[in-house]
Amino acid sequence: MAGRLVYTAIASLDGYLTDEQGSYDWSAPDEEVHAFVNALERTVGTQLLGRRTYGEMTYWDTAGHEPEQSAASREFAELWRASDKVVFSRTLDGVSAPRTRLEREFDPAAVREWKAAATADLAIGGPTLAALALAAGLVDECRLFLNPTTVGAGLPAFPRAPRLSLTLREERRFAGGVVYLRYGVNDVSSEGR
Secondary structure (H helix, E strand, O other): OOOOEEEEEEEEOOOEEEOOOOOOHHHOOOHHHHHHHHHHHOOEEEEEEEHHHHHHHHHHHOOOOOOOOOHHHHHHHHHHHHOEEEEEOOOOOOOOOOOEEEEOOOOHHHHHHHHHHOOOEEEEEOHHHHHHHHHOOOOOEEEEEEEOOOOOOOEEOOOOOOEEEEEEEEEEEOOOOOEEEEEEEEEEEOOOO
């Protein structure tokens, strides 16, 4: 069984992961959405991360022990620590988290081999890294959590991504107004870059 490569983004309705100041406080999932994210994360064995995303996610290396944290947050921390991580960066001196290794370059052939050998899914985190994987035809699914807010500008969920042919496979509405959309990636075109 080969693993799928999945890109998940929590975005504003107008397609941004952060606003112009880099803030994403508006995207913090409520307990219902977080529990759903956790269910998706249970299928992931390896996280592929860009430098910035890795920096943000290191919080989960030690989180989950605080009594004020929700059950979903505690579970996510456990899932995060149980997964392998590959960080792609030319500028980081090293990585310190367990189960984490550093790669200097994004090598599509290597990622293709990891997918073929995987017994669980691989998740790609960070829109810049995801754009490279999308352009190489490596991403099997895109999962979007659209929040009921617009931010006008910032970091887009799909920067420099190629034109994609997608098939909607699942949709779900949450009580707080978040909408989840799961798309299969059918085809990648060099048009629209």
